[in-house]
Amino acid sequence: MTDIHCHILYGTDDGAQDLETGLKMLRIAYEEGIRSIILTPHYKPRHHHPDNSVLLMKMQELRDMMISMGIGIDLYLGNEVLYFNEVPERLRAGFINSMANSRYVLVEFMPNDDYSYIKSSLYGLLSEGYLPILAHIERYECMLREPDRAREIKEMGIYIQVNSGSVDGSLGRVFKKYTRHLIENDLIDFVASDAHDTHKRAPRFGRCIKYMNSRMGKEYVHRIMSDNPLKIISDEFV
Numbered sequence: 001m002t003d004i005h006c007h008i009l010y011g012t013d014d015g016a017q018d019l020e021t022g023l024k025m026l027r028i029a030y031e032e033g034i035r036s037i038i039l040t041p042h043y044k045p046r047h048h049h050p051d052n053s054v055l056l057m058k059m060q061e062l063r064d065m066m067i068s069m070g071i072g073i074d075l076y077l078g079n080e081v082l083y084f085n086e087v088p089e090r091l092r093a094g095f096i097n098s099m100a101n102s103r104y105v106l107v108e109f110m111p112n113d114d115y116s117y118i119k120s121s122l123y124g125l126l127s128e129g130y131l132p133i134l135a136h137i138e139r140y141e142c143m144l145r146e147p148d149r150a151r152e153i154k155e156m157g158i159y160i161q162v163n164s165g166s167v168d169g170s171l172g173r174v175f176k177k178y179t180r181h182l183i184e185n186d187l188i189d190f191v192a193s194d195a196h197d198t199h200k201r202a203p204r205f206g207r208c209i210k211y212m213n214s215r216m217g218k219e220y221v222h223r224i225m226s227d228n229p230l231k232i233i234s235d236e237f238v
């Protein structure tokens with residue numbers, strides 16, 4: 001399986017704070033059956049961001065340490081971008097990383113952002129030739145209020161990601177009900193961990209997969225957890 005959204009790249013955002021925590025998270029991910037990860041440190045307006053050279057160095061450090069620990073996970077770099085006006089320009093300039101160097105971009109918004117703002121921002125990215133993935137769609141109040149909006153977003157050509165902790169219920173009943181509704185209507189493209197630590201927000205897929213397996217079957221699980229994410233890495237259309 002592949003995890004396309006997590007905060008394991010230590011010391012770069014509010015996720016893993018040190019190398020040791022990053023490695024513990026990778027160990028958990030490996031035991032869950034995850035074999036490829038796109039590291040997605042936050043990129044937000046008016047925040048200080050480490051240079052890409054630092055991100056690449058830390059990613060290489062994780063790779064080197066994994067070898068000595070017997071963990072075989074392929075690592076790729078991306079960002080989780082909190083949308084602001086200069087995002088397309090900063091993507092083009094290489095300050096913001098697309099997902100594993102592909103056309104895919106992982107985009108988030110504030111929970112109370114307007115639907116019209118979310119839609120027009122995503123549309124703007126599409127028209128620049130990017131393939132936007134809306135991060136954890138269940139977090140946005142405007143989506144929860146009107147479940148049909150997920151279909152509208154998808155029909156626009158936007159990809160939809162939900163968090164495994166929302167599907168398995170560990171992030172609360174509201175998120176669980178909404179994400180399961182989306183899954184049962186085949187409206188999502190990706191499940192990811194959005195892991196930040198080794199406890200409450202660890203990279204775990206087990207219970208989420210169990211649910212998807214029983215409700216949607218093995219082929220569905222394979223498509224969402226493996227086939228679709230690998231298409232990001234090879235820069236193909238999902």
Ligand SMILES: [Fe+2]
Binds near residue numbers: 194
């Ligand atoms: Fe995240």
